Amino acid sequence: MTDTTQPGDTSADTARTPRTGKSAPTIYDIAELAGVNPSTVSRALSKPGRVSAKTAQKIMDAAETLNYQVNVFARALPTGRTQTIGLIVSDITNPAYFDVIRGAESAAAARDYTLMLAESKESAELELTTARRMLATVDGLILASPRLSDEEIGSLSEKKPVVVINRNVAGVPSLIADTEFGVTEAVRHLADMGHTEISYVAGPERSWMSQRRWETIKARCDWHGLSASVVASSEPTVDGGRHTAAAVRAGTATAVFCYNDLMAIGLMRELQAAGVEIPSELSILGFDNIFGSDFTTPPLSTIKSPLTELGAAALEHVLAAVDQLATTPPLPALPTQLVLRGSTGRVNAS
Amino acid sequence: MTDTTQPGDTSADTARTPRTGKSAPTIYDIAELAGVNPSTVSRALSKPGRVSAKTAQKIMDAAETLNYQVNVFARALPTGRTQTIGLIVSDITNPAYFDVIRGAESAAAARDYTLMLAESKESAELELTTARRMLATVDGLILASPRLSDEEIGSLSEKKPVVVINRNVAGVPSLIADTEFGVTEAVRHLADMGHTEISYVAGPERSWMSQRRWETIKARCDWHGLSASVVASSEPTVDGGRHTAAAVRAGTATAVFCYNDLMAIGLMRELQAAGVEIPSELSILGFDNIFGSDFTTPPLSTIKSPLTELGAAALEHVLAAVDQLATTPPLPALPTQLVLRGSTGRVNAS
DNA sequence: CCCATTTTGTCAACCGGTTGCCAACCATTG
DNA sequence: CAATGGTTGGCAACCGGTTGACAAAATGGG
Structure with missing residues (x-):
């Protein structure tokens, strides 16, 4: 049959x-x-x-x-061109990438290109293998929050056009959401609410963006005269956030930034399970404003990134490089923005 | 900056x-x-x-x-083989596909095949275009919950091996999670809790699975002597769920199955916003057990599908067909399962 | 040691497009 | 009417593998 x-x-x-x-x-x-x-x-x-x-x-x-x-193969054989752009994300199940993918996909479709998607599962080795394999069949590559070293990225970009999202790599076009904007608003908000001790639950060691977020938070806290400290984490997922709960409770901070919404959600749920009241005992902030970040109770306050725009801009950039256009499209300003919901509030008197 | x-x-x-x-x-x-x-x-x-x-x-x-x-192109030119399998899902942002994608991806990687991912954005036309385009470059194709007609799917499968997930198409290998199992448990649970009127918020008209879920619910309700009715919807998303809130309140059912978790979440939040208590005034159930379905308050009760297994099994099947193996791997039993959380409860006396 | 048989390697013709080079062609213009 | 210059179309050589047919080499048996 x-x-x-x-x-x-x-x-x-x-x-x-x-x-x-x-x-x-x-x-x-x-x-x-x-x-x-x-x-x-x-x-x-x-x-x-x-x-x-x-x-x-x-x-x-x-x-x-x-x-x-x-026949795309027959065409690709002499020309090397496939009308395909690769996009590697670190984790397909991270909703933060949804919009990046969507943005890149529509931009590609509009130019009659196909997007080829792959994930590195947060592993630098896998990312390198995947990138190498992809490079053989695509015209250009977009790396979203790569875990590779700058040198590895540089060597990839010698073969075909590469654009990096959410990380700054010397010599390789990089698209970064402007952390400054959202963080400034957020820290001011926390200061207004009476918080004086802030901490940051960091993301992966190799994440450039995690580093950047911390630096920005630190700088703004200094400016407002607030103390700021870092809490290390295992992985940038809901579970990773859960695991940091003990460390966060051990500290004295009354407001916590998390590397991303996934971790913020995990942390919040773990703390709530332990009887901690959010936001009256502790304020929590995430980054990205992912799908589901408003499902929680209280809904998560977060710093939103212009993810769709990042994806689309990245694709436009790779295409410009592929077409050898001298005039690369201007890098759009991509400001982040504070989204205030229920997980942040006035510091508790007690 | x-x-x-x-x-x-x-x-x-x-x-x-x-x-x-x-x-x-x-x-x-x-x-x-x-x-x-x-x-x-x-x-x-x-x-x-x-x-x-x-x-x-x-x-x-x-x-x-x-x-x-x-050089994959040089190899593909005479042989037509690319060591690539395509997977088309209706919506990349639907977390229900996460595990399908993951399952298929790992199975592919294990056999040294590459997975090519695309989405149809719930559009039958786009799905057909995408499928046609993909067929030219992949060795086989997996369609997850396709919106195409049986004839269209049949004609696609004449060119290259095609496997369908969550839909039964005559003449084309189909992998379906066994709705029966989870629904049976769920309806019994609702009956135990004193519910007598159930309704089902349907998914897309063209969704075979939505139809199947409704039939199973209806059958089990009949068996228990409960009444069952259908509520139509616009799209199978959180917003789609929200829009059905009015229709659901207008009905007399005390428990509602939704086509998927996304809709269930949307419906629940919209009702809560209108002051309806969940589950004391209304019990809500979703399907799939997606990421985030436990973020809500109350956490969503749902019928879980073996999505990873579906993805992996689908890939194994396509590969068997690609390799022209006479012995296609046996179709594994893929039962659904009831996951009871907080959105279902005893029917209110009032 | 020679012939039959199997194994191993070579030749050349594809797969289906692209592209540099050249010749034929066209409409103008002197 | 012929010379001119710009188009347009054809030829043939690739791109980098695969594969059927066949020859050469290796093996084994008598």
């Missing part, structure tokens, strides 16, 4: 057609039908203006009637 | 070589180094046993020193 091939069929030898009986039409079929040379067909299809309007029309019609579709 | 790339960097112009100076090594280079014919290299690399052990070794060594990597 599932299988329709007859193993002992006599036709097995004769009908040794590797593909389906009728193979896909080629430019040679079109050429024959239109009465021109295959190379003319090739030009008509890929070099606008190189053939006369009426020959082009004849060819288009022929292609239409034959229902022609280019 | 937003932008850290140096626009006028000197390295930008100089390194503008289209490909790299030294192009990638080919089997011809290996052949030369090993002192054999290119075709021997080709066979050594892809046809184990066709060349003598010691020639093979020489070739392997040469390949190693040259750091050789096959």
